Amino acid sequence: MSATPHPNPSHVWHALEVDKTIQVLESNAEAGLSSSQVKQRLEEYGANELQESGGRSPLAILIDQFKNIMLLMLIAVAIVSAVLDIRNNDFPKDAIAISLIVVLNGILGYVQESRAEKALAALKKLSAPLVRVMRDGKLTEVAAKELVPGDIMLIEAGVQLAADGRIIEESNLQIRESALTGESHAVEKQADIQVAEETSLGDRVNLVYQGTEVTQGRAKVIVTGTGMQTELGKIAALLQGVESEPTPLQQRMSQLGNVLVAGAMILVALVVVGGVLRLGWDAFEELLQVSLSMAVAVVPEGLPAVITVTLALGTQRMVKRNALIRKLPAVETLGSVTTICSDKTGTLTQNKMVVQAVELNQKSLRVTGEGYAPQGEFLSDGRAIDADRDSDLQALLVACALCNDSFLQEEQGQWKIVGDPTEGALVTLAAKAGIQKDQWSSRLPRVAEFPFSSERKRMSVICRTRQEAGGRSQEVQDYALSSLASHNSAYLMFTKGSPELTLERCDRIHTGDRAVAINDAQRQQILEKNNQMASQGLRVLGFAYKPWSELPPEGSEETSERELVWLGLVGMLDAPRPEVRDAVARSREAGIRPIMITGDHQLTARAIGIDLGIAQAGDRAVTGQELERMSQADLEREVDQTSIYARVSPEHKLRIVQALQRKGKFVAMTGDGVNDAPALKQADIGIAMGITGTDVSKEASDMVLLDDNFATIVAATEEGRVVYTNIRRFIKYILGSNIGEVLTIAAAPILGLGGVPLSPLQILWMNLVTDGLPALALAVEPAEPNVMKRPPFSPRESIFARGLGWYMVRIGIIFAILSIILMEWAYFHTQANVIPNELSRDRWKTMVFTTLCLAQMGHALAIRSNTRLTIQMNPLSNPYVLGAVGLTTVLQLLLIYVPPLRAFFGTHFITPIELLICFGFSSLMFVWIELEKLFINWQQRRKAHR
Numbered sequence: 001m002s003a004t005p006h007p008n009p010s011h012v013w014h015a016l017e018v019d020k021t022i023q024v025l026e027s028n029a030e031a032g033l034s035s036s037q038v039k040q041r042l043e044e045y046g047a048n049e050l051q052e053s054g055g056r057s058p059l060a061i062l063i064d065q066f067k068n069i070m071l072l073m074l075i076a077v078a079i080v081s082a083v084l085d086i087r088n089n090d091f092p093k094d095a096i097a098i099s100l101i102v103v104l105n106g107i108l109g110y111v112q113e114s115r116a117e118k119a120l121a122a123l124k125k126l127s128a129p130l131v132r133v134m135r136d137g138k139l140t141e142v143a144a145k146e147l148v149p150g151d152i153m154l155i156e157a158g159v160q161l162a163a164d165g166r167i168i169e170e171s172n173l174q175i176r177e178s179a180l181t182g183e184s185h186a187v188e189k190q191a192d193i194q195v196a197e198e199t200s201l202g203d204r205v206n207l208v209y210q211g212t213e214v215t216q217g218r219a220k221v222i223v224t225g226t227g228m229q230t231e232l233g234k235i236a237a238l239l240q241g242v243e244s245e246p247t248p249l250q251q252r253m254s255q256l257g258n259v260l261v262a263g264a265m266i267l268v269a270l271v272v273v274g275g276v277l278r279l280g281w282d283a284f285e286e287l288l289q290v291s292l293s294m295a296v297a298v299v300p301e302g303l304p305a306v307i308t309v310t311l312a313l314g315t316q317r318m319v320k321r322n323a324l325i326r327k328l329p330a331v332e333t334l335g336s337v338t339t340i341c342s343d344k345t346g347t348l349t350q351n352k353m354v355v356q357a358v359e360l361n362q363k364s365l366r367v368t369g370e371g372y373a374p375q376g377e378f379l380s381d382g383r384a385i386d387a388d389r390d391s392d393l394q395a396l397l398v399a400c401a402l403c404n405d406s407f408l409q410e411e412q413g414q415w416k417i418v419g420d421p422t423e424g425a426l427v428t429l430a431a432k433a434g435i436q437k438d439q440w441s442s443r444l445p446r447v448a449e450f451p452f453s454s455e456r457k458r459m460s461v462i463c464r465t466r467q468e469a470g471g472r473s474q475e476v477q478d479y480a481l482s483s484l485a486s487h488n489s490a491y492l493m494f495t496k497g498s499p500e501l502t503l504e505r506c507d508r509i510h511t512g513d514r515a516v517a518i519n520d521a522q523r524q525q526i527l528e529k530n531n532q533m534a535s536q537g538l539r540v541l542g543f544a545y546k547p548w549s550e551l552p553p554e555g556s557e558e559t560s561e562r563e564l565v566w567l568g569l570v571g572m573l574d575a576p577r578p579e580v581r582d583a584v585a586r587s588r589e590a591g592i593r594p595i596m597i598t599g600d601h602q603l604t605a606r607a608i609g610i611d612l613g614i615a616q617a618g619d620r621a622v623t624g625q626e627l628e629r630m631s632q633a634d635l636e637r638e639v640d641q642t643s644i645y646a647r648v649s650p651e652h653k654l655r656i657v658q659a660l661q662r663k664g665k666f667v668a669m670t671g672d673g674v675n676d677a678p679a680l681k682q683a684d685i686g687i688a689m690g691i692t693g694t695d696v697s698k699e700a701s702d703m704v705l706l707d708d709n710f711a712t713i714v715a716a717t718e719e720g721r722v723v724y725t726n727i728r729r730f731i732k733y734i735l736g737s738n739i740g741e742v743l744t745i746a747a748a749p750i751l752g753l754g755g756v757p758l759s760p761l762q763i764l765w766m767n768l769v770t771d772g773l774p775a776l777a778l779a780v781e782p783a784e785p786n787v788m789k790r791p792p793f794s795p796r797e798s799i800f801a802r803g804l805g806w807y808m809v810r811i812g813i814i815f816a817i818l819s820i821i822l823m824e825w826a827y828f829h830t831q832a833n834v835i836p837n838e839l840s841r842d843r844w845k846t847m848v849f850t851t852l853c854l855a856q857m858g859h860a861l862a863i864r865s866n867t868r869l870t871i872q873m874n875p876l877s878n879p880y881v882l883g884a885v886g887l888t889t890v891l892q893l894l895l896i897y898v899p900p901l902r903a904f905f906g907t908h909f910i911t912p913i914e915l916l917i918c919f920g921f922s923s924l925m926f927v928w929i930e931l932e933k934l935f936i937n938w939q940q941r942r943k944a945h946r
């Protein structure tokens with residue numbers, strides 16, 4: 001007998017009643033599945049995961065490696081070189097070696113790319129969402145992959161569905177199914193309906209599908225399909241993973257590749273044509289050899305690999321600091337951020353709310369207690385009051401408990417909340433006076449609601465006040481409720497939200513068991529109290545209620561949330577995160593401006609903003625209402641001065657980003673809600689919250705903060721700057737030497753020296769090994785001390801900006817001068833042949849080869865800093881550079897002194913004295929760069945003096 005039901009594929013869930021569905025799936029709408037059922041079904045159906053089939057196949061990745069223009073040119077060089085060698089009856093060693101390098105490079109690129117894809121897949125898992133489900137009669141959160149058919153899942157606005165399901169009950173549920181149907185408008189969903197079997201996917205309004213997004217409302221859903229049995233699973237090609245688009249730098253590098261290849265072609269043409277014109281056809285073959293070498297020398301073969309590795313290491317370092325990169329370009333562009341627009345609640349503050357003050361009509365109370373523990377007292381003028389006997393307080397606390405979707409839980413003596421901390425604080429507050437949420441929810445069951453949204457800044461729930469007991473309608477009689485329900489109404493609506501907006505909708509005030517008309521003086525007093533609390537940095541909510549004799553229609557919030565009875569204010573403290581103050585100061589020092597954008601009250605926002613150093617005492621906060629009245633041009637004028645935006649809605653965020661961008665700012669913007677997605681997409685770096693963020697906001701983001709913390713953004717920015725600086729460093733390092741090689745090779749025929757100083761194979765060796773290894777080591781160079789003490793670099797600047805291009809040319813020329821002087825001397829020294837005959841007369845070439853390699857070692861040591869002398873730096877702060885330099889030097893010596901290697905690489909034995917001369921010449925490179933640093937420092941000091 002099979003103990004598990006078989007949900008797929010025969011059932012047509014949309015044509016089935018809810019009860020029948022639950023029955024088929026052997027579940028329970030209230031208690032959910034039991035642990036043993038879950039275990040059994042996990043075994044039967046497997047984890048709720050889509051098989052990754054959307055990525056590129058390994059073969060496609062491999063083929064892509066050879067679509068690189070630089071590799072194609074190397075292949076052409078190999079062919080020409082092979083033809084020349086075969087014609088001369090020589091073994092085509094260079095051609096084979098070049099082909100080997102091409103293949104190796106392809107394999108290396110392949111391994112790196114597949115590793116990068118795997119790493120991104122692992123990152124994706126890290127950001128996998130949690131799902132709220134009922135299991136064993138309790139509400140818990142489980143990882144999406146642990147869902148099984150029959151699970152009872154609770155969903156709400158912002159959630160991305162983790163499985164397919166049938167809706168059991170819902171409230172104003174709207175779902176965007178574009179991932180599945182392509183339809184971008186949200187679809188209204190319903191529970192109490194069956195549709196015909198042949199209904200198409202988009203019209204099955206009683207079902208929800210994996211991968212779609214809840215844009216509004218909430219629902220209870222029974223899971224009908226998981227993993228590959230979902231509709232999304234059936235079209236796995238739609239899989240969206242972490243995107244791995246090429247970064248701006250990678251794009252610029254491939255452009256650079258094109259330029260270099262074109263340059264190489266022109267050089268080859270010039271050398272061959274010019275040479276033949278001057279020297280005649282006899283010289284053709286040698287000229288061709290020279291130009292082949294030049295073509296190989298001009299291409300920085302090692303560069304693409306080093307860049308990929310650097311970006312990958314960057315993402316790893318960022319994850320260690322709690323910033324998860326979703327789109328690779330963010331790694332390098334983070335360093336260019338000039339403005340960080342941050343939410344307040346949870347990002348700048350701890351999002352651990354504790355109610356401190358309650359304001360009833362004519363009565364101010366302070367509340368004691370810590371955290372979410374339901375213990376504390378209500379003090380009036382410093383004396384504890386008896387909360388049970390205060391009907392106004394009781395009525396407010398009932399509203400706190402019922403107009404609420406969070407739960408309080410005790411785990412190992414610790415009180416925790418499940419859900420929104422703002423609401424958790426309210427459940428705790430009510431419990432402090434003995435009003436337990438679960439008891440009250442069963443006494444006054446919720447029958448409808450108008451859910452919270454950041455635009456409305458309020459929410460309402462409608463509860464039934466009568467219970468059907470033994471077939472008779474029995475009115476709930478209670479001390480706290482007798483006053484609220486004195487109207488003998490069948491339903492009570494509780495509303496909470498931003499005090500100003502809630503009060504606006506009240507025409508009465510609750511006082512001493514009665515609702516009386518509210519007058520202007522009372523309104524004024526409430527608003528003043530609200531301001532007072534807010535300017536202490538408290539987050540304040542207003543509460544109201546309204547009796548109904550019958551249920552208002554669904555979706556009628558605008559008309560129904562009117563003529564309310566005011567209950568009171570509740571003020572809660574959400575302390576700033578201690579580390580944020582320092583992070584704000586650091587970002588300011590780094591030329592990055594922090595801006596707070598919050599839905600909260602302007603005075604609360606200002607108090608916290610001033611405390612954190614985001615704003616100064618006199619600064620004003622712009623409110624959402626003011627924003628509404630501003631034209632985009634006005635806003636553009638405003639954004640330069642304003643650091644605090646309060647009571648804003650998500651669409652205002654979009655306008656603020658656009659205005660900042662128009663002013664040339666490079667904007668990072670945080671967001672957590674469904675409606676924040678457009679602003680996150682518009683921002684240069686969209687940042688979602690890992691803990692409190694909705695799935696939709698994460699999907700739209702470039703980066704996810706695993707700890708929701710502002711300080712993490714600043715840390716990630718620092719890492720971004722380090723990555724970018726290091727990339728620039730090794731580009732300088734690699735391309736400088738390429739220029740030196742090309743000039744040296746070109747100089748040989750010009751100086752009339754017989755033969756090509758460097759063979760293509762030796763050049764490949766230099767570009768890949770003796771340049772590549774130290775470049776990799778430079779890629780992990782730690783942050784320079786001033787990395788966060790200078791303004792950000794423009795993301796639009798060219799890679800050659802700020803002296804990089806000039807440095808490359810300058811150092812390339814120095815390289816060439818050194819090696820050409822050495823070459824000239826070594827040539828005549830070796831031709832003079834004063835030493836016994838067994839030494840090759842061609843060993844001047846090996847001396848040039850060795851000097852160029854060793855000069856790059858000195859370059860690597862010196863280039864670690866632009867301003868600090870090498871002796872001022874701790875050599876162990878990046879031991880990899882020392883290691884790479886040591887290893888490369890040894891490898892170079894092996895090439896000269898191990899006969900088989902010598903034979904393969906075409907080098908010649910050189911005497912120890914000659915080797916010393918090479919060392920001496922090459923160390924001049926190091927000396928030169930150190931002198932440059934001294935000169936730059938001297939210039940800067942002189943400038944500072946003036």
Ligand code: ATP
Nearest residue numbers: 343344345452454457458459496497498598599600
């Ligand atoms: P931030 O944008 O910095 O995260 P926030 O959390 O205050 O700030 P929203 O969540 O959009 O932003 O809330 C805006 C306002 O809506 C709050 O200041 C509060 O007055 C009200 N509010 C917040 N949460 C609730 C809730 N659960 N029920 C009713 N009203 C709420």
